[in-house]
Amino acid sequence: MASMTRYRIDQMLSRHGYCSRGESRGWLKAGRVTVSGEKAKNPADKVLLADLRIDGEPIDHPEGILVMLHKPAGLVCSREEREGPNVYSLLPERWSRRNPPITSVGRLDKETTGLLLITDRGELVQRWTSPRHKVTKRYEVVSDQDLDPDLVPLFASGTLRLPDDADPCLPANLVLTGVRTAYLDLVEGRYHQVRRMFAGQGFRVTSLHRSQFGALELGDLPLGQWRAVTEESI
Ligand code: URA
Numbered sequence: 650m651a652s653m654t655r656y657r658i659d660q661m662l663s664r665h666g667y668c669s670r671g672e673s674r675g676w677l678k679a680g681r682v683t684v685s686g687e688k689a690k691n692p693a694d695k696v697l698l699a700d701l702r703i704d705g706e707p708i709d710h711p712e713g714i715l716v717m718l719h720k721p722a723g724l725v726c727s728r729e730e731r732e733g734p735n736v737y738s739l740l741p742e743r744w745s746r747r748n749p750p751i752t753s754v755g756r757l758d759k760e761t762t763g764l765l766l767i768t769d770r771g772e773l774v775q776r777w778t779s780p781r782h783k784v785t786k787r788y789e790v791v792s793d794q795d796l797d798p799d800l801v802p803l804f805a806s807g808t809l810r811l812p813d814d815a816d817p818c819l820p821a822n823l824v825l826t827g828v829r830t831a832y833l834d835l836v837e838g839r840y841h842q843v844r845r846m847f848a849g850q851g852f853r854v855t856s857l858h859r860s861q862f863g864a865l866e867l868g869d870l871p872l873g874q875w876r877a878v879t880e881e882s883i
Contacts, residue, residue: 652699658682659692661701665708666746676703713770714744714751718875719867720765726756736765739873744769754778754862755838763789763859764867766883767875777863777883780819780837784883787861788843792829793853800850801825804833811845818846832860 659673668676673692676682682689685700698711718736725732728745736753737745744751747769754766755778768774777784800823803809807820822834833843844854860867863883870876 653697655695655697657692658684658689658694658696658701661696661698661708662692662703664748665711666743666748666750667703709741709743713768714747715766715768715770715773715878715880716740716875717862717865717867717870717878718765718767719870719872720757720762721872722760722762725759726753726765733759736767740767740875757859758841758844758857761857761859762872763857764862764865765859766862766865766878773880778838783836784863785834785836785861786838786859786863788833788835789856789858789860790831790833790843790847790854791856792831792847793855795828796825796831796852797850798825800831800847800852803850804846809846809849811839811842811849814839818842821846 658677659670662668662673662676662682663670670692677689677692680688681704683702684694684696689696698708701708718739720736724734724736724738726736728735728737737751740751749769749771751767751769752774754768754774757763757765766777776782804818804821804823807817809818811818818839819837821836823831825831833846835842839845843857847854865878865882
């Protein structure tokens, strides 16, 4: 959002998830909104974002949101209530009321843990989920039985087919790190892809964790916590 552009106060409050345009009059009346230190009076006034304070604070993430979340198991990435508790419950409620609202960059299964990017910038979702852009995602896998070294050339071959999928999987880098543990680097993100790649060869993935997205590593970010990241770090 260009910093020298003026916007209506009510539009800014609703776009950033504080309240609806209709409710903004009440916020102004209550003295919660100031412009250059003065109490704002008219919600239709056009102001510079930089001059606006809400409850004394600058507007939250005026340039858009981009954070990484350490997703715990048991939460879904969908907002459908019937699918159960979701990852958005770990983030500020206001972010889901923004326009556009926050969304995850791709999805992790309910039982998968690890790095999940969250943004309100649709162009980033497009770019980072498209297989054309070949963003590498690293998954740490635990298998229910001893892994077969023959999986390595098979996954790398670019010929592996998943049931119901028209195209074979793009070449993927599998590295065995223990008898039943490995990591897998993928540049695509098909539905349940890691679990299906192993299942097709007779292995059940008992634990799945995403440790890396592009150049970004989850590092020691605690489970259930998030932190802001830059576009350049991906
Ligand atoms: N592959 C899967 O099977 N599940 C995930 O959550 C991500 C990749």
